[in-house]
């Protein structure tokens with residue numbers, strides 16, 4: 048090719064490439080400005096926007112651009128409608144036959160804080176006066192349900208296990224269908240029931256129950272997890288209907304300051320109640336049982 052026919056040299060810092068044009072790294076002026084981050088709804092995996100350097104990512108089958116998640120955000124997060132209408136059927140206090148359904152109390156909190164031990168103690172304390180049942184949630188096993196069965200805290204037909212297979216909070220807050228089915232099946236099978244305890248799989252401080260699943264929630268932490276946990280807050284500590292600080296018998300051994308935990312909990316929760324308990328102590332679960340009885344009295348009033 049003669050020099051006169053040569054294409055003008057391109058003003059680019061990119062080396063010439065033999066790749067097809069669509070494979071080349073775009074020059075800086077063609078790079079799309081960063082898209083605003085999509086709000087993270089919580090959960091385990093970060094949300095990955097489907098925008099590539101060369102524009103919207105196209106589907107492999109049709110070649111059409113995949114929808115931008117931000118466009119459908121409000122619809123998918125149910126922000127395009129209100130929830131102020133009648134309560135969902137699951138949250139309704141009555142069963143389809145008109146009878147009052149059982150009060151559902153959720154127990155959440157970090158792994159090992161004493162949720163299953165509290166459920167077991169509550170069953171022993173309340174089973175002679177109330178008709179009750181338990182649903183447990185575990186990630187990969189049914190260990191908590193098996194523990195309750197081994198301990199014979201209730202007849203086997205009153206204990207049901209949900210294997211969440213994912214983040215435990217998903218099954219009690221986001222997709223509650225498996226848990227709803229478990230509580231409704233229990234009530235159909237052995238009802239009428241006064242009380243169903245739903246134990247979440249052990250999770251972090253952000254875990255809370257959907258109000259469509261439970262009517263009240265207890266958040267269980269323990270002194271061995273660190274006496275700064277109440278100060279750190281999070282929805283479990285700040286908004287649960289009852290905060291239980293468990294294993295007070297271990298405080299001297301792990302150097303936890305119970306007075307500081309009480310002051311921090313008060314600062315986070317204002318008037319919401321807090322119970323300090325040791326299941327190894329004399330009073331055991333008595334305070335939590337009294338609180339549950341109070342909730343039940345209000346439920347049936």
Ligand SMILES: Nc1nc2c(ncn2[C@@H]2O[C@H](COP(=O)(O)OP(=O)(O)O)[C@@H](O)[C@H]2O)c(=O)[nH]1
Nearest residue numbers: 158159160161162163164249293294325326327
């Ligand atoms: N020392 C002491 N140990 C406790 C107490 N409550 C529970 N535990 C023990 O803590 C461990 C974890 O309890 P568990 O109920 O399985 O925790 P979960 O993961 O929250 O269900 C078990 O070994 C319990 O026996 C308590 O008040 N004091």
Ligand SMILES: [Mg+2]
Nearest residue numbers: 162163191246
């Ligand atoms: Mg447990």
